[in-house]
Amino acid sequence: MLGIIGAMDVEVNSIKSELENVEIKNIAAMDFYKGTLAGKEVVVVKCGVGKVNAAICAQILVSVFGVSALVNTGVAGSLNNDINICDIVVSTSALEHDMDVTALGYAKGVIPDMDQSEFKADENLIKLAKDSAEEAGLDVKIFEGKVVSGDRFIGTHEAKVYLRDTFNGDCAEMEGASIAHTAYLNKTPYVVIRAISDKADGGAQMDYPTFEAKAAENSIKLINCMIKNY
Template structure:
C-alpha cells in the first residue's frame, strides 16, 4: 500500500453528500448494500462511503475499504451525543482514545477489554491527531465553521460560539436518551466526552490492519434532557456543512 488513498466515512447519509460533491473524477461502486464513491479531493485519491449505523455495520464498511479499496488512512466524521456537561451543541470532538462502552466479558476479562487484543482503549496515531487538531483548531478559532451557517440557523441551534476538544469517545450499540444512562457511563468511564455507535469499532479494525485513522465528531445534543434540537435538521443544516469544510482542510 504505497499509493496514498484516504477512506472517508460518514455516520449519516446526509453527511457524505456534501463530501461527495467535492470529488473530481467521481465514480460509484456498489457492494454489500453500500455505495462507495471514488475520486480525488485536493488531488488526493479518496473513497467516500456511508458507514451505516452500529459497530458491526461500520466495521464491515471499513474492512471493505481496507481490503478492496486499499486505503492507506481513514477519516471518520459524524455526530455524537455529549456526555460531558462542558460540551455544547456544535462543539467538535477529536478522539484521542476510543472505547467500546458495551464490551463486557466479565469475569473472563476486565470490563471494556477487547477479546484477544488485551486492550480497553485504542489510540489514533499522533501525527494524524496533531494534524486534525491543527486544521480544525484554526477553523474553530476564526469561526469559519459557524460562518457557514445563516444567522437564522445560528439562532435556531443556539450556535454562536464553538470549541474543539480532544479526548475520549465511547462507542456502542445503544442510543443514549436519558441523564441516568449518561451518569452511569460516566461512573464507569469518567473521561468520556461523548457517545456514538461506530468509532471504536472502526478504530479496532484499523488497529488490526495497521491503518492510521482519526475520528471526528460534532456534538448534536448536550448532556441535558431538557435540551431539544431537531436531530435530522441539525445533521442536514449544520453537521453536514461542518464535515465538508473539515474534510476539505484535512485531505492533503
C-alpha cells in the same frame, strides 16, 4: 489515500458532491465513491448506522481500496459538560462501551483475548484535524477526547452519567470505536471526528434533529480541509 466514513447521508453527501473523476463501487450494499478532491485521492462512503456496518466498511476500505488512513466523520452526543452542541471532538482514543464480559471476570469495555480494548488515534491525524479546524475558521470549540461507541442511542441522564463515570468518555456515538478496532487490527492509522448534535441526556431526542445538520456541516468543513492538507 484517505478513507472517509460517515454513518448517514447528511455526514458525507456534501463531500461526495465535491469529488471529481468519480468511480462508484457497490460492495456489501454500500456505495464507495472513489475520486479526487483538491487533487487528492479519497474514498467516501456511507456505512449505515451501527458498529457492524462501520467495521465491515472500514475493512473494505483497507482490503479493497488500500487506503492509508481511516477518518470517521459525523455527529455525537456530548458526555462532557464542557463540550457543547456544535463543538467538535477529535478522538484521542475510542472504546466500545457495550462490550460487557464481566460475567467472566473482565472489566466493562474489555475485549477478551486482545492486548488492548481502547484504541489510540493516530497523532499525526489528530494534529491534521486540529490544524484543519483552525484553517476552516469554524466558530466552535475543538476538543481532544475519548469517543465511546455502542449500538444504542444515549438519551437519558443516567446513561450519560454511566458512560462518563465508567469510561471517562467525552462523546458517545455508534460507529467510531468499531472503526478504530478495525484500524488497529489492520495496523492502519485512524481518527474519529465528531460534531456534537445533543447533550446525550433527557433533551437529546429533541436536540438531535434540531442540530444534526448544523453539527454535520461543521464536521464536513473540517474534513474537506483535512483532505486538501493530507
